[in-house]
Amino acid sequence: MIECRNVSKSYGSNLVVKNLNLEIPDGQFIVLIGPSGCGKTTTLKMLNRLIEMDSGEIYINGKNILNMNPEKLRSGIGYVIQQIGLFPNMTVEENICVVPRLLKWDKDRCRKRAIELLEMVNMPYEEYSHKYPNEMSGGQQQRIGVLRALAAEPPIILMDEPFGALDPITRDSLQDEVKSLQKRLKKTVIFVTHDMDEALKLADYIVFMYNGEILQMDSPESILRMPSNDVVREFMGKHVHNFTPSQLICSDLMKTKVFKTTEDKKTLECVSIMSRNEIDSLIVVDEEDHYKGVLSIETVNQRGKAGNIIHDLINADTPVVSMVTPAKTAFDMLSEKGSEYVVVLTDEGKVAGIITKTSMSKALASVVWGDTV
Protein backbone atom coordinates (compact mmCIF):
# COMPACT_ATOMS: atom_id res chain seq x y z
CA MET A 1 0.00 0.00 0.00
CA ILE A 2 1.30 3.40 -0.98
CA GLU A 3 -0.10 6.47 0.70
CA CYS A 4 0.54 10.07 -0.26
CA ARG A 5 -0.63 12.60 2.26
CA ASN A 6 -0.83 16.29 1.40
CA VAL A 7 2.16 16.04 -0.90
CA SER A 8 3.25 19.28 -2.56
CA LYS A 9 6.12 20.20 -4.83
CA SER A 10 7.00 23.45 -6.50
CA TYR A 11 9.73 24.67 -8.78
CA GLY A 12 10.31 28.30 -7.95
CA SER A 13 6.92 29.89 -7.79
CA ASN A 14 5.39 27.19 -9.93
CA LEU A 15 3.41 24.76 -7.86
CA VAL A 16 3.52 21.51 -9.83
CA VAL A 17 1.91 19.17 -7.32
CA LYS A 18 -0.70 20.60 -4.99
CA ASN A 19 -1.59 18.96 -1.75
CA LEU A 20 -1.92 15.55 -3.31
CA ASN A 21 -3.63 12.73 -1.48
CA LEU A 22 -3.53 9.29 -2.99
CA GLU A 23 -3.87 5.75 -1.77
CA ILE A 24 -2.67 2.92 -3.92
CA PRO A 25 -3.67 -0.59 -2.86
CA ASP A 26 -1.25 -3.47 -3.44
CA GLY A 27 -1.27 -5.43 -6.66
CA GLN A 28 -3.10 -2.80 -8.69
CA PHE A 29 -2.18 -1.30 -12.01
CA ILE A 30 -2.46 2.44 -11.51
CA VAL A 31 -2.16 4.79 -14.45
CA LEU A 32 -1.42 8.45 -13.85
CA ILE A 33 -2.70 10.40 -16.80
CA GLY A 34 -3.20 14.00 -17.74
CA PRO A 35 -1.97 16.67 -20.13
CA SER A 36 1.74 17.50 -20.05
CA GLY A 37 2.77 19.60 -17.10
CA CYS A 38 0.01 18.19 -14.92
CA GLY A 39 2.49 16.85 -12.38
CA LYS A 40 2.14 13.15 -13.11
CA THR A 41 5.84 12.46 -13.68
CA THR A 42 6.76 14.59 -10.68
CA THR A 43 4.35 12.57 -8.57
CA LEU A 44 5.88 9.34 -9.83
CA LYS A 45 9.41 10.46 -9.16
CA MET A 46 8.56 11.57 -5.66
CA LEU A 47 7.62 7.98 -4.87
CA ASN A 48 11.23 6.82 -5.20
CA ARG A 49 12.64 10.17 -4.17
CA LEU A 50 14.22 10.99 -7.50
CA ILE A 51 12.43 14.22 -6.77
CA GLU A 52 12.12 15.27 -3.16
CA MET A 53 8.73 16.63 -2.13
CA ASP A 54 8.54 20.03 -0.44
CA SER A 55 5.90 19.05 2.06
CA GLY A 56 3.66 16.16 2.90
CA GLU A 57 4.37 12.51 3.57
CA ILE A 58 4.56 9.37 1.53
CA TYR A 59 4.24 5.98 3.20
CA ILE A 60 5.06 2.70 1.56
CA ASN A 61 3.68 -0.20 3.55
CA GLY A 62 3.38 2.09 6.53
CA LYS A 63 6.97 3.33 6.36
CA ASN A 64 7.66 6.98 5.78
CA ILE A 65 9.97 7.09 2.75
CA LEU A 66 11.75 10.16 4.12
CA ASN A 67 13.09 7.97 6.90
CA MET A 68 14.57 5.52 4.45
CA ASN A 69 17.93 5.68 2.74
CA PRO A 70 17.06 6.92 -0.78
CA GLU A 71 19.34 4.43 -2.53
CA LYS A 72 17.90 1.56 -0.58
CA LEU A 73 14.39 2.79 -1.26
CA ARG A 74 15.08 2.96 -4.99
CA SER A 75 16.69 -0.44 -5.24
CA GLY A 76 13.50 -1.84 -3.72
CA ILE A 77 11.29 -0.23 -6.38
CA GLY A 78 11.46 -1.07 -10.07
CA TYR A 79 11.89 1.87 -12.40
CA VAL A 80 11.36 2.03 -16.17
CA ILE A 81 11.83 5.21 -18.17
CA GLN A 82 10.80 6.35 -21.62
CA GLN A 83 14.36 6.68 -22.91
CA ILE A 84 14.89 3.06 -21.85
CA GLY A 85 18.26 3.93 -20.33
CA LEU A 86 19.91 0.54 -20.69
CA PHE A 87 23.59 1.02 -19.92
CA PRO A 88 25.38 0.76 -23.29
CA ASN A 89 28.57 -0.46 -21.64
CA MET A 90 26.83 -3.51 -20.23
CA THR A 91 25.45 -6.65 -21.82
CA VAL A 92 21.82 -7.61 -21.55
CA GLU A 93 22.61 -9.90 -18.64
CA GLU A 94 24.64 -7.23 -16.84
CA ASN A 95 21.87 -4.73 -17.37
CA ILE A 96 19.26 -7.07 -15.96
CA CYS A 97 21.45 -7.82 -12.97
CA VAL A 98 22.26 -4.22 -12.06
CA VAL A 99 19.96 -4.09 -9.07
CA PRO A 100 20.60 -7.66 -7.84
CA ARG A 101 24.31 -6.87 -7.92
CA LEU A 102 23.76 -3.67 -5.97
CA LEU A 103 21.93 -5.83 -3.45
CA LYS A 104 24.95 -8.17 -3.39
CA TRP A 105 23.31 -11.27 -4.77
CA ASP A 106 25.88 -13.93 -5.64
CA LYS A 107 26.76 -14.65 -9.25
CA ASP A 108 24.78 -17.85 -9.55
CA ARG A 109 21.64 -16.30 -8.23
CA CYS A 110 22.01 -13.34 -10.61
CA ARG A 111 22.47 -15.63 -13.59
CA LYS A 112 19.50 -17.80 -12.66
CA ARG A 113 17.36 -14.72 -12.34
CA ALA A 114 18.48 -13.42 -15.74
CA ILE A 115 17.66 -16.77 -17.36
CA GLU A 116 14.28 -16.85 -15.70
CA LEU A 117 13.40 -13.29 -16.67
CA LEU A 118 14.52 -13.60 -20.28
CA GLU A 119 12.38 -16.71 -20.55
CA MET A 120 9.35 -14.74 -19.39
CA VAL A 121 9.56 -12.47 -22.43
CA ASN A 122 10.56 -15.23 -24.81
CA MET A 123 14.08 -14.02 -25.39
CA PRO A 124 16.33 -17.09 -25.10
CA TYR A 125 19.20 -16.56 -22.67
CA GLU A 126 21.79 -18.08 -25.01
CA GLU A 127 20.83 -15.75 -27.80
CA TYR A 128 20.43 -12.49 -25.95
CA SER A 129 22.35 -12.48 -22.69
CA HIS A 130 25.63 -11.36 -24.24
CA LYS A 131 24.21 -8.81 -26.62
CA TYR A 132 24.74 -5.13 -26.06
CA PRO A 133 21.81 -2.71 -26.12
CA ASN A 134 22.90 -1.20 -29.44
CA GLU A 135 22.55 -4.60 -31.07
CA MET A 136 18.83 -4.76 -30.38
CA SER A 137 15.65 -3.05 -31.57
CA GLY A 138 13.90 -0.45 -29.43
CA GLY A 139 11.18 -2.91 -28.49
CA GLN A 140 13.67 -5.55 -27.38
CA GLN A 141 15.61 -2.93 -25.45
CA GLN A 142 12.55 -1.82 -23.54
CA ARG A 143 11.68 -5.46 -22.77
CA ILE A 144 15.08 -5.65 -21.11
CA GLY A 145 14.33 -2.32 -19.43
CA VAL A 146 11.22 -3.88 -17.92
CA LEU A 147 13.16 -6.98 -16.88
CA ARG A 148 15.78 -4.82 -15.21
CA ALA A 149 13.01 -3.27 -13.15
CA LEU A 150 11.64 -6.69 -12.23
CA ALA A 151 15.01 -8.30 -11.51
CA ALA A 152 15.25 -7.91 -7.76
CA GLU A 153 11.59 -8.79 -7.34
CA PRO A 154 10.40 -5.43 -6.08
CA PRO A 155 6.72 -5.34 -5.13
CA ILE A 156 6.32 -1.93 -6.76
CA ILE A 157 7.27 -0.87 -10.28
CA LEU A 158 7.26 2.72 -11.49
CA MET A 159 6.96 3.30 -15.21
CA ASP A 160 7.41 6.73 -16.75
CA GLU A 161 5.86 6.68 -20.22
CA PRO A 162 7.81 3.52 -20.96
CA PHE A 163 6.36 2.86 -24.39
CA GLY A 164 6.09 6.44 -25.61
CA ALA A 165 8.99 6.17 -28.02
CA LEU A 166 8.03 2.85 -29.57
CA ASP A 167 6.14 2.22 -32.78
CA PRO A 168 2.44 1.39 -32.33
CA ILE A 169 2.73 -2.33 -33.02
CA THR A 170 5.64 -2.88 -30.65
CA ARG A 171 3.92 -0.70 -28.08
CA ASP A 172 0.79 -2.77 -28.29
CA SER A 173 2.56 -6.05 -27.71
CA LEU A 174 4.68 -4.65 -24.88
CA GLN A 175 1.52 -3.35 -23.22
CA ASP A 176 0.06 -6.83 -23.36
CA GLU A 177 3.21 -8.34 -21.94
CA VAL A 178 3.50 -5.85 -19.12
CA LYS A 179 -0.15 -6.24 -18.19
CA SER A 180 0.09 -10.01 -18.09
CA LEU A 181 3.36 -9.89 -16.12
CA GLN A 182 1.78 -7.53 -13.65
CA LYS A 183 -1.20 -9.81 -13.15
CA ARG A 184 0.88 -12.95 -12.96
CA LEU A 185 3.45 -11.53 -10.55
CA LYS A 186 0.87 -9.45 -8.64
CA LYS A 187 2.98 -6.32 -8.76
CA THR A 188 1.82 -2.84 -7.93
CA VAL A 189 2.52 -0.84 -11.06
CA ILE A 190 2.35 2.93 -11.24
CA PHE A 191 2.42 3.96 -14.82
CA VAL A 192 2.57 7.46 -16.27
CA THR A 193 1.20 8.15 -19.72
CA HIS A 194 -0.66 10.81 -21.64
CA ASP A 195 -2.18 8.27 -23.98
CA MET A 196 -5.77 7.47 -23.06
CA ASP A 197 -5.84 4.28 -25.14
CA GLU A 198 -2.91 3.00 -23.16
CA ALA A 199 -4.49 3.97 -19.86
CA LEU A 200 -7.80 2.31 -20.68
CA LYS A 201 -6.05 -0.83 -21.79
CA LEU A 202 -3.77 -1.24 -18.80
CA ALA A 203 -5.28 0.40 -15.77
CA ASP A 204 -7.15 -1.05 -12.85
CA TYR A 205 -7.46 2.52 -11.69
CA ILE A 206 -6.90 5.69 -13.64
CA VAL A 207 -5.74 8.74 -11.73
CA PHE A 208 -6.48 11.82 -13.76
CA MET A 209 -4.24 14.77 -12.91
CA TYR A 210 -4.52 18.35 -14.00
CA ASN A 211 -2.51 21.36 -12.79
CA GLY A 212 -0.96 19.35 -10.00
CA GLU A 213 -4.23 18.05 -8.65
CA ILE A 214 -6.13 14.81 -8.92
CA LEU A 215 -9.39 15.49 -10.69
CA GLN A 216 -10.61 11.93 -10.64
CA MET A 217 -9.48 8.49 -9.58
CA ASP A 218 -11.66 5.71 -10.86
CA SER A 219 -11.77 2.50 -12.80
CA PRO A 220 -11.46 2.98 -16.57
CA GLU A 221 -15.12 2.03 -16.90
CA SER A 222 -16.39 4.68 -14.53
CA ILE A 223 -14.07 7.38 -15.75
CA LEU A 224 -15.47 6.78 -19.22
CA ARG A 225 -19.04 6.74 -18.05
CA MET A 226 -18.81 9.58 -15.62
CA PRO A 227 -15.95 11.96 -16.25
CA SER A 228 -15.95 14.13 -13.14
CA ASN A 229 -15.77 17.37 -15.08
CA ASP A 230 -15.23 18.95 -18.46
CA VAL A 231 -11.43 18.79 -18.35
CA VAL A 232 -11.53 15.03 -17.93
CA ARG A 233 -14.30 14.71 -20.49
CA GLU A 234 -12.39 16.74 -23.03
CA PHE A 235 -9.17 14.82 -22.46
CA MET A 236 -10.97 11.56 -22.97
CA GLY A 237 -12.28 13.02 -26.22
CA LYS A 238 -13.45 10.36 -28.57
CA HIS A 239 -13.53 7.71 -25.88
CA VAL A 240 -16.38 9.16 -23.88
CA HIS A 241 -19.23 8.48 -26.28
CA ASN A 242 -17.52 5.68 -28.01
CA PHE A 243 -19.71 2.84 -26.80
CA THR A 244 -21.73 0.35 -28.68
CA PRO A 245 -25.45 0.92 -28.05
CA SER A 246 -25.64 -2.10 -25.76
CA GLN A 247 -23.09 -0.54 -23.38
CA LEU A 248 -24.98 2.73 -22.96
CA ILE A 249 -26.52 3.27 -19.57
CA CYS A 250 -29.24 5.70 -18.57
CA SER A 251 -26.91 8.30 -17.11
CA ASP A 252 -25.21 8.56 -20.52
CA LEU A 253 -28.26 9.88 -22.24
CA MET A 254 -30.51 11.53 -19.65
CA LYS A 255 -31.46 15.18 -19.80
CA THR A 256 -30.34 16.79 -16.58
CA LYS A 257 -32.33 19.98 -17.07
CA VAL A 258 -35.58 18.99 -15.39
CA PHE A 259 -38.41 21.19 -14.13
CA LYS A 260 -39.27 20.23 -10.59
CA THR A 261 -41.80 21.30 -8.07
CA THR A 262 -42.65 20.30 -4.51
CA GLU A 263 -45.92 18.63 -3.45
CA ASP A 264 -47.10 21.55 -1.32
CA LYS A 265 -47.35 23.91 -4.32
CA LYS A 266 -50.72 25.11 -5.62
CA THR A 267 -52.16 24.10 -8.98
CA LEU A 268 -52.08 27.49 -10.70
CA GLU A 269 -48.45 28.02 -9.77
CA CYS A 270 -47.55 24.73 -11.40
CA VAL A 271 -49.58 25.39 -14.51
CA SER A 272 -47.82 28.68 -14.98
CA ILE A 273 -44.39 27.02 -14.71
CA MET A 274 -45.50 24.57 -17.38
CA SER A 275 -46.81 27.20 -19.72
CA ARG A 276 -43.78 29.41 -19.31
CA ASN A 277 -41.45 26.55 -20.21
CA GLU A 278 -43.73 25.02 -22.82
CA ILE A 279 -43.94 21.64 -21.17
CA ASP A 280 -46.89 19.52 -20.13
CA SER A 281 -45.74 17.97 -16.88
CA LEU A 282 -43.56 18.57 -13.83
CA ILE A 283 -41.49 16.26 -11.67
CA VAL A 284 -42.64 16.43 -8.05
CA VAL A 285 -40.10 16.05 -5.24
CA ASP A 286 -40.13 16.47 -1.48
CA GLU A 287 -38.04 18.95 0.47
CA GLU A 288 -34.99 16.70 0.27
CA ASP A 289 -35.30 16.35 -3.48
CA HIS A 290 -36.61 12.76 -3.29
CA TYR A 291 -38.77 11.74 -6.21
CA LYS A 292 -42.51 11.67 -5.50
CA GLY A 293 -44.17 11.44 -8.87
CA VAL A 294 -45.26 13.45 -11.86
CA LEU A 295 -47.84 16.17 -12.22
CA SER A 296 -49.28 16.30 -15.74
CA ILE A 297 -51.40 19.05 -17.24
CA GLU A 298 -54.17 16.50 -18.04
CA THR A 299 -54.65 15.55 -14.40
CA VAL A 300 -54.73 19.18 -13.36
CA ASN A 301 -57.27 19.84 -16.06
CA GLN A 302 -59.51 16.90 -15.10
CA ARG A 303 -59.36 16.91 -11.33
CA GLY A 304 -57.57 19.99 -10.16
CA LYS A 305 -59.17 23.04 -8.67
CA ALA A 306 -57.57 26.43 -8.69
CA GLY A 307 -55.85 27.17 -5.39
CA ASN A 308 -55.63 23.56 -4.15
CA ILE A 309 -52.27 22.02 -3.39
CA ILE A 310 -51.16 19.44 -5.90
CA HIS A 311 -50.56 16.63 -3.41
CA ASP A 312 -53.55 14.55 -4.56
CA LEU A 313 -52.94 15.02 -8.24
CA ILE A 314 -49.52 13.40 -8.35
CA ASN A 315 -49.24 10.43 -10.62
CA ALA A 316 -46.66 7.80 -9.66
CA ASP A 317 -47.15 5.64 -12.76
CA THR A 318 -44.26 7.10 -14.69
CA PRO A 319 -41.53 4.48 -15.11
CA VAL A 320 -38.35 5.06 -13.12
CA VAL A 321 -34.86 3.70 -13.71
CA SER A 322 -31.52 4.08 -11.95
CA MET A 323 -28.43 5.78 -13.36
CA VAL A 324 -26.79 2.48 -14.31
CA THR A 325 -29.81 0.79 -15.86
CA PRO A 326 -28.95 -0.20 -19.41
CA ALA A 327 -30.28 2.33 -21.86
CA LYS A 328 -32.01 -0.46 -23.71
CA THR A 329 -34.36 -1.04 -20.75
CA ALA A 330 -35.32 2.61 -20.69
CA PHE A 331 -35.92 2.49 -24.40
CA ASP A 332 -38.20 -0.52 -24.07
CA MET A 333 -40.15 1.19 -21.29
CA LEU A 334 -40.69 4.25 -23.45
CA SER A 335 -41.96 2.30 -26.39
CA GLU A 336 -44.07 -0.26 -24.48
CA LYS A 337 -45.73 1.86 -21.83
CA GLY A 338 -46.28 4.77 -24.13
CA SER A 339 -45.19 7.29 -21.49
CA GLU A 340 -43.58 10.56 -22.47
CA TYR A 341 -40.41 9.91 -20.51
CA VAL A 342 -38.75 7.81 -17.83
CA VAL A 343 -37.34 9.35 -14.68
CA VAL A 344 -33.72 8.57 -13.76
CA LEU A 345 -33.10 8.35 -10.01
CA THR A 346 -29.87 8.36 -8.07
CA ASP A 347 -29.11 5.71 -5.46
CA GLU A 348 -30.68 7.95 -2.81
CA GLY A 349 -33.89 8.23 -4.78
CA LYS A 350 -33.24 11.77 -5.93
CA VAL A 351 -34.00 12.92 -9.44
CA ALA A 352 -30.93 12.80 -11.65
CA GLY A 353 -32.68 13.50 -14.92
CA ILE A 354 -35.22 12.25 -17.39
CA ILE A 355 -34.97 10.34 -20.61
CA THR A 356 -37.31 11.38 -23.38
CA LYS A 357 -37.61 9.89 -26.83
CA THR A 358 -35.62 12.84 -28.11
CA SER A 359 -32.71 12.31 -25.75
CA MET A 360 -32.75 8.64 -26.65
CA SER A 361 -32.46 9.34 -30.34
CA LYS A 362 -29.73 11.92 -29.81
CA ALA A 363 -27.69 9.40 -27.87
CA LEU A 364 -28.17 6.72 -30.49
CA ALA A 365 -27.19 9.17 -33.20
CA SER A 366 -23.97 9.93 -31.39
CA VAL A 367 -23.14 6.25 -31.32
CA VAL A 368 -23.80 5.87 -34.99
CA TRP A 369 -22.35 9.11 -36.31
CA GLY A 370 -19.90 10.06 -33.61
CA ASP A 371 -19.92 12.73 -30.98
CA THR A 372 -22.76 15.05 -31.95
CA VAL A 373 -24.22 15.67 -28.52
Added chain:
Amino acid sequence: MMDFFMKYGNKLITAIITHLVYVLVSVSIGFLIALILGILLSRMPKLSKLILPLISVFQTIPGIVFIGILFLYLGMIPTTVVIALTIYAVFPILKNTYTGLLEVSEEYRDAAKGCGMSPIQILFRVELPLALPTIIGGLRMSTIYIVSWAVLASMIGLGGLGDFIYIGVSTNNNTLIIAGAIPSALIAVSLGLLIDVLRKRVIPKGLRRDML
Protein backbone atom coordinates in the same frame (compact mmCIF):
# COMPACT_ATOMS: atom_id res chain seq x y z
CA MET B 1 75.75 5.52 -40.97
CA MET B 2 77.59 2.82 -39.09
CA ASP B 3 80.05 5.46 -38.02
CA PHE B 4 77.29 7.49 -36.55
CA PHE B 5 75.97 4.60 -34.51
CA MET B 6 79.47 3.69 -33.36
CA LYS B 7 80.00 7.19 -32.21
CA TYR B 8 76.56 8.15 -30.83
CA GLY B 9 74.77 4.78 -30.37
CA ASN B 10 74.99 4.62 -26.59
CA LYS B 11 74.18 8.26 -26.21
CA LEU B 12 71.20 7.90 -28.48
CA ILE B 13 69.84 4.97 -26.53
CA THR B 14 70.27 6.81 -23.23
CA ALA B 15 68.57 9.84 -24.75
CA ILE B 16 65.64 7.77 -25.98
CA ILE B 17 65.21 6.14 -22.58
CA THR B 18 65.45 9.46 -20.75
CA HIS B 19 62.95 10.94 -23.15
CA LEU B 20 60.55 8.04 -22.70
CA VAL B 21 60.84 8.23 -18.92
CA TYR B 22 60.01 11.93 -18.96
CA VAL B 23 57.01 11.29 -21.14
CA LEU B 24 55.69 8.27 -19.27
CA VAL B 25 56.18 9.74 -15.81
CA SER B 26 54.67 13.11 -16.55
CA VAL B 27 51.78 11.72 -18.60
CA SER B 28 50.96 9.18 -15.88
CA ILE B 29 50.99 11.76 -13.12
CA GLY B 30 49.16 14.20 -15.36
CA PHE B 31 46.55 11.56 -16.18
CA LEU B 32 45.82 10.91 -12.53
CA ILE B 33 45.61 14.59 -11.65
CA ALA B 34 43.47 15.31 -14.71
CA LEU B 35 41.13 12.43 -13.99
CA ILE B 36 40.54 13.47 -10.41
CA LEU B 37 40.21 17.16 -11.30
CA GLY B 38 37.94 16.33 -14.23
CA ILE B 39 35.65 14.27 -12.01
CA LEU B 40 35.55 17.01 -9.38
CA LEU B 41 34.88 19.72 -11.95
CA SER B 42 32.13 17.68 -13.59
CA ARG B 43 30.32 17.67 -10.22
CA MET B 44 30.19 21.45 -10.31
CA PRO B 45 29.69 22.57 -13.88
CA LYS B 46 28.95 26.14 -12.88
CA LEU B 47 32.24 26.66 -11.13
CA SER B 48 34.00 24.81 -13.92
CA LYS B 49 32.95 27.39 -16.45
CA LEU B 50 35.22 29.79 -14.56
CA ILE B 51 38.01 27.38 -13.70
CA LEU B 52 38.54 25.69 -17.04
CA PRO B 53 39.36 28.87 -18.98
CA LEU B 54 41.79 29.81 -16.22
CA ILE B 55 43.59 26.51 -16.57
CA SER B 56 43.63 26.83 -20.31
CA VAL B 57 45.51 30.11 -19.93
CA PHE B 58 48.38 28.07 -18.51
CA GLN B 59 48.31 26.06 -21.67
CA THR B 60 49.09 29.12 -23.72
CA ILE B 61 52.32 29.89 -21.85
CA PRO B 62 55.09 28.65 -24.12
CA GLY B 63 56.89 25.60 -22.76
CA ILE B 64 60.30 27.27 -22.94
CA VAL B 65 59.16 30.12 -20.71
CA PHE B 66 57.60 27.78 -18.26
CA ILE B 67 60.54 25.41 -17.95
CA GLY B 68 62.79 28.44 -17.64
CA ILE B 69 60.83 29.86 -14.73
CA LEU B 70 60.61 26.55 -12.92
CA PHE B 71 64.34 26.13 -13.46
CA LEU B 72 64.95 29.36 -11.59
CA TYR B 73 63.11 28.07 -8.56
CA LEU B 74 63.82 24.35 -8.58
CA GLY B 75 67.18 24.17 -10.24
CA MET B 76 68.58 21.65 -12.65
CA ILE B 77 66.82 18.54 -11.50
CA PRO B 78 64.59 16.11 -13.43
CA THR B 79 61.68 17.16 -11.21
CA THR B 80 61.69 20.53 -12.92
CA VAL B 81 61.12 18.87 -16.26
CA VAL B 82 58.56 16.44 -14.92
CA ILE B 83 56.55 19.18 -13.24
CA ALA B 84 56.50 21.31 -16.34
CA LEU B 85 55.55 18.42 -18.59
CA THR B 86 52.93 17.16 -16.16
CA ILE B 87 51.22 20.51 -16.17
CA TYR B 88 51.10 20.43 -19.95
CA ALA B 89 49.83 16.85 -19.89
CA VAL B 90 46.95 17.66 -17.58
CA PHE B 91 44.91 19.99 -19.70
CA PRO B 92 43.87 17.83 -22.69
CA ILE B 93 42.98 14.95 -20.40
CA LEU B 94 41.20 17.21 -17.95
CA LYS B 95 39.17 18.83 -20.67
CA ASN B 96 38.19 15.51 -22.20
CA THR B 97 37.36 13.94 -18.86
CA TYR B 98 35.19 16.88 -18.02
CA THR B 99 33.34 17.00 -21.33
CA GLY B 100 33.17 13.21 -21.51
CA LEU B 101 31.45 13.05 -18.15
CA LEU B 102 29.10 15.88 -18.94
CA GLU B 103 28.20 14.30 -22.25
CA VAL B 104 26.88 11.16 -20.56
CA SER B 105 23.22 11.59 -21.33
CA GLU B 106 20.77 12.20 -18.55
CA GLU B 107 18.80 9.03 -19.29
CA TYR B 108 21.65 6.82 -18.04
CA ARG B 109 22.11 8.87 -14.92
CA ASP B 110 18.38 8.85 -14.34
CA ALA B 111 18.20 5.08 -14.86
CA ALA B 112 21.20 4.45 -12.63
CA LYS B 113 19.77 6.59 -9.88
CA GLY B 114 16.42 4.91 -10.24
CA CYS B 115 18.10 1.52 -9.86
CA GLY B 116 19.39 2.67 -6.50
CA MET B 117 23.01 3.42 -7.31
CA SER B 118 24.86 5.85 -5.08
CA PRO B 119 26.69 8.79 -6.70
CA ILE B 120 29.99 6.90 -6.43
CA GLN B 121 28.50 3.79 -8.00
CA ILE B 122 27.00 5.87 -10.78
CA LEU B 123 30.41 7.42 -11.41
CA PHE B 124 32.33 4.16 -11.57
CA ARG B 125 29.76 1.86 -13.14
CA VAL B 126 28.11 4.20 -15.58
CA GLU B 127 29.64 7.63 -16.08
CA LEU B 128 33.34 6.77 -16.30
CA PRO B 129 32.83 3.74 -18.57
CA LEU B 130 30.69 5.85 -20.88
CA ALA B 131 33.17 8.74 -20.86
CA LEU B 132 36.13 6.43 -21.38
CA PRO B 133 36.44 6.83 -25.16
CA THR B 134 36.65 10.60 -24.76
CA ILE B 135 39.05 10.38 -21.82
CA ILE B 136 41.39 8.10 -23.73
CA GLY B 137 41.19 10.47 -26.67
CA GLY B 138 42.54 13.14 -24.32
CA LEU B 139 45.26 10.82 -23.09
CA ARG B 140 46.38 10.20 -26.63
CA MET B 141 46.52 13.88 -27.42
CA SER B 142 48.47 14.60 -24.23
CA THR B 143 50.99 11.87 -24.86
CA ILE B 144 51.79 13.05 -28.33
CA TYR B 145 52.11 16.65 -27.12
CA ILE B 146 54.42 15.67 -24.31
CA VAL B 147 56.72 13.70 -26.58
CA SER B 148 57.45 16.92 -28.42
CA TRP B 149 57.53 19.13 -25.31
CA ALA B 150 60.04 16.75 -23.68
CA VAL B 151 62.60 17.96 -26.20
CA LEU B 152 62.81 21.09 -24.05
CA ALA B 153 64.43 19.13 -21.20
CA SER B 154 67.79 19.46 -22.83
CA MET B 155 67.40 23.21 -22.76
CA ILE B 156 68.23 23.10 -19.08
CA GLY B 157 70.76 20.33 -19.59
CA LEU B 158 68.63 17.43 -18.57
CA GLY B 159 69.06 15.18 -21.57
CA GLY B 160 66.54 13.44 -23.73
CA LEU B 161 66.38 13.56 -27.49
CA GLY B 162 66.48 17.33 -27.32
CA ASP B 163 70.22 17.08 -26.81
CA PHE B 164 70.73 15.86 -30.32
CA ILE B 165 68.47 18.47 -31.81
CA TYR B 166 69.94 21.42 -29.92
CA ILE B 167 73.52 20.39 -30.52
CA GLY B 168 72.69 19.69 -34.13
CA VAL B 169 71.09 23.08 -34.57
CA SER B 170 73.87 24.98 -32.86
CA THR B 171 76.66 23.16 -34.71
CA ASN B 172 74.78 23.05 -37.96
CA ASN B 173 74.94 19.26 -37.99
CA ASN B 174 71.97 17.86 -39.90
CA THR B 175 72.71 14.28 -38.97
CA LEU B 176 72.37 15.10 -35.31
CA ILE B 177 69.13 16.96 -35.86
CA ILE B 178 67.68 14.00 -37.70
CA ALA B 179 69.06 11.62 -35.10
CA GLY B 180 67.01 13.50 -32.51
CA ALA B 181 63.93 14.18 -34.61
CA ILE B 182 63.30 10.74 -36.07
CA PRO B 183 63.24 8.88 -32.75
CA SER B 184 60.96 11.56 -31.25
CA ALA B 185 58.59 11.16 -34.14
CA LEU B 186 58.76 7.39 -33.83
CA ILE B 187 58.08 7.59 -30.10
CA ALA B 188 55.08 9.82 -30.71
CA VAL B 189 53.65 7.56 -33.39
CA SER B 190 54.22 4.33 -31.47
CA LEU B 191 52.84 5.65 -28.21
CA GLY B 192 49.83 6.85 -30.16
CA LEU B 193 49.38 3.37 -31.61
CA LEU B 194 49.84 1.82 -28.21
CA ILE B 195 47.06 3.96 -26.82
CA ASP B 196 44.83 3.00 -29.74
CA VAL B 197 45.35 -0.64 -28.83
CA LEU B 198 44.66 0.14 -25.18
CA ARG B 199 41.55 1.99 -26.18
CA LYS B 200 40.24 -1.02 -28.08
CA ARG B 201 40.86 -3.21 -25.07
CA VAL B 202 39.37 -1.11 -22.33
CA ILE B 203 36.36 0.32 -24.08
CA PRO B 204 33.36 -1.96 -23.60
CA LYS B 205 32.18 -3.65 -26.76
CA GLY B 206 28.80 -2.03 -26.51
CA LEU B 207 30.34 1.40 -27.01
CA ARG B 208 32.66 0.59 -29.85
CA ARG B 209 30.13 0.72 -32.58
CA ASP B 210 29.26 4.35 -31.95
CA MET B 211 32.90 5.33 -31.90
CA LEU B 212 33.89 5.35 -35.53
